[in-house]
Amino acid sequence: MRRFIANPLSLRVQLLPRVVLANTRRPYCVACEPTPPQAPQAPPAPAPPSAKKSTPPSPSTATDLDHQSIAVAQGLYTISPLTPGSVFFLPHGTRIFNKLLAFMRKQYSLYGYEEVISPIIYKKTLWEQSGHWENYAEDMFSVTGRGAEGEAAKAKQEGRYLEDEEYGLKPMNCPGHCLIYASDDRSYRDLPIRYADFSPLHRNEASGALQGLTRVRRFHQDDAHIFCTPAQITSEIADTLRFVHAVFTVFQLPSYELFLSTRPEKYIGELAEWEQAEGALKEALNTTGREWAVKEGDGAFYGPKIDIVLKDAAGRRHQTATIQLDFQLPHRFNLKYRDAGGEIQAPVIVHRAILGSVERTMAILMEHTAGKWPFWLSPRQATVVPATTAPEVIAYAEAVQRRLSGVTNTLTTATEPPIPILEMATRTFFVDVDASEGKTLGKRVREAQKRRVNFTLVVGQKEMENGSVAVRSRDGKQLGEKTVEEVYQMFLELEKTYQ
Numbered sequence: 001m002r003r004f005i006a007n008p009l010s011l012r013v014q015l016l017p018r019v020v021l022a023n024t025r026r027p028y029c030v031a032c033e034p035t036p037p038q039a040p041q042a043p044p045a046p047a048p049p050s051a052k053k054s055t056p057p058s059p060s061t062a063t064d065l066d067h068q069s070i071a072v073a074q075g076l077y078t079i080s081p082l083t084p085g086s087v088f089f090l091p092h093g094t095r096i097f098n099k100l101l102a103f104m105r106k107q108y109s110l111y112g113y114e115e116v117i118s119p120i121i122y123k124k125t126l127w128e129q130s131g132h133w134e135n136y137a138e139d140m141f142s143v144t145g146r147g148a149e150g151e152a153a154k155a156k157q158e159g160r161y162l163e164d165e166e167y168g169l170k171p172m173n174c175p176g177h178c179l180i181y182a183s184d185d186r187s188y189r190d191l192p193i194r195y196a197d198f199s200p201l202h203r204n205e206a207s208g209a210l211q212g213l214t215r216v217r218r219f220h221q222d223d224a225h226i227f228c229t230p231a232q233i234t235s236e237i238a239d240t241l242r243f244v245h246a247v248f249t250v251f252q253l254p255s256y257e258l259f260l261s262t263r264p265e266k267y268i269g270e271l272a273e274w275e276q277a278e279g280a281l282k283e284a285l286n287t288t289g290r291e292w293a294v295k296e297g298d299g300a301f302y303g304p305k306i307d308i309v310l311k312d313a314a315g316r317r318h319q320t321a322t323i324q325l326d327f328q329l330p331h332r333f334n335l336k337y338r339d340a341g342g343e344i345q346a347p348v349i350v351h352r353a354i355l356g357s358v359e360r361t362m363a364i365l366m367e368h369t370a371g372k373w374p375f376w377l378s379p380r381q382a383t384v385v386p387a388t389t390a391p392e393v394i395a396y397a398e399a400v401q402r403r404l405s406g407v408t409n410t411l412t413t414a415t416e417p418p419i420p421i422l423e424m425a426t427r428t429f430f431v432d433v434d435a436s437e438g439k440t441l442g443k444r445v446r447e448a449q450k451r452r453v454n455f456t457l458v459v460g461q462k463e464m465e466n467g468s469v470a471v472r473s474r475d476g477k478q479l480g481e482k483t484v485e486e487v488y489q490m491f492l493e494l495e496k497t498y499q
């Protein structure tokens with residue numbers, strides 16, 4: 001088994017046009033694959049930062065429509081030479097990140113996932129059990145515990161024994177989820193169990209390879225592991241494929257391709273087990289009603305997988321979602337369940353991620369939309385622009401901002417919040433006011449459009465008297481005068497329908 005991993009897939013190029021799998025090592029969990037494939041059209045790597053202060057992503061080396069330039073224009077994230085490859089999401093980038101997670105969490109209720117929160121450091125022993133320490137250690141960050149240096153030396157001098165304090169920062173969630181599964185007795189009645197996890201993951205990428213949001217050392221995934229019986233594989237995979245389709249439809253991505261990667265020349269497990277698994281995946285693929293292709297012998301040594309390659313508006317291909325069957329990890333962690341006859345069986349694990357890396361999904365969506373975020377995902381949903389500097393008009397603009405952002409439920413110019421706490425069910429939106437002095441109305445409206453604000457709401461004396469706003473869309477279309485309540489209802493509808 002070890003020799004198959006120790007001689008991993010070296011640099012490999014997908015047979016698909018314009019997609020290069022740059023990964024040089026294949027870890028246990030391909031669904032949790034931290035290194036994304038790179039589209040060759042991606043901008044060149046940014047110049048290494050020279051100053052010790054945080055720097056924005058490098059705009060000088062990129063085109064206007066690559067995600068790094070869009071991120072600079074919209075103030076979404078920054079990076080620091082003090083922590084290369086780990087992104088600082090700025091407030092507006094954090095809004096998008098959190099919205100993507102909220103979106104996935106909402107779907108988890110529908111698709112039967114349970115979210116868990118798991119540790120990010122684990123003792124070396126765990127990584128030895130999972131096989132990572134042996135085969136993947138150089139891609140992992142090791143972490144030294146308190147006892148390893150001074151404490152341990154002192155204890156040794158005193159003839160005391162301290163346990164080994166070598167830890168690893170997790171590059172993927174699977175071993176942690178196996179520990180959760182193993183923490184209780186499981187019956188066939190409990191299965192399938194679907195654990196979802198948005199934990200930060202770390203991978204020790206070479207610093208020269210780091211790039212924007214697509215090549216990072218710290219990232220997050222919409223990761224999940226499904227523990228199921230062999231008989232449940234088809235339905236679990238079919239449901240996951242439905243989930244993938246639903247998510248890509250919401251993102252209005254033009255199309256995607258499905259590939260089944262089958263048993264490689266070197267494999268572990270029983271042939272019959274493989275045939276059953278591949279049969280289950282084929283059956284699931286057929287339920288989609290979409291075309292799919294086989295990548296013969298391209299599965300991992302421990303199980304077959306389905307790759308989903310999506311196409312963006314510019315026709316570029318990105319590998320995002322992966323669904324990976326795994327017979328091996330349950331054995332390594334001695335996972336069990338009791339079947340209907342009372343016999344002890346090993347579950348099958350399905351590793352699956354739909355967005356893949358959340359950071360990379362943000363980059364793909366930024367480039368796909370050219371930074372024009374759909375309203376529901378937008379970090380700047382509306383800006384209220386007072387047409388005059390009259391104090392009462394500015395006070396009205398601020399009242400409109402409070403009502404539309406959801407922190408008040410009536411339109412009032414009273415500055416004290418009328419309620420001490422927001423109800424959990426309150427819908428809130430990202431609305432600001434631009435009353436900056438020394439800028440004409442036209443300039444402020446143009447600036448809002450440049451920031452890709454979805455709606456600009458102009459208010460003057462007339463609107464103040466009518467309790468209304470003059471609505472202008474991001475592409476400059478005048479939508480006319482609407483009451484503030486009508487606009488709030490429009491926001492609710494846009495969010496509800498993922499527009």
Ligand SMILES: [Zn+2]
Nearest residue numbers: 029032174351
């Ligand atoms: Zn995994």
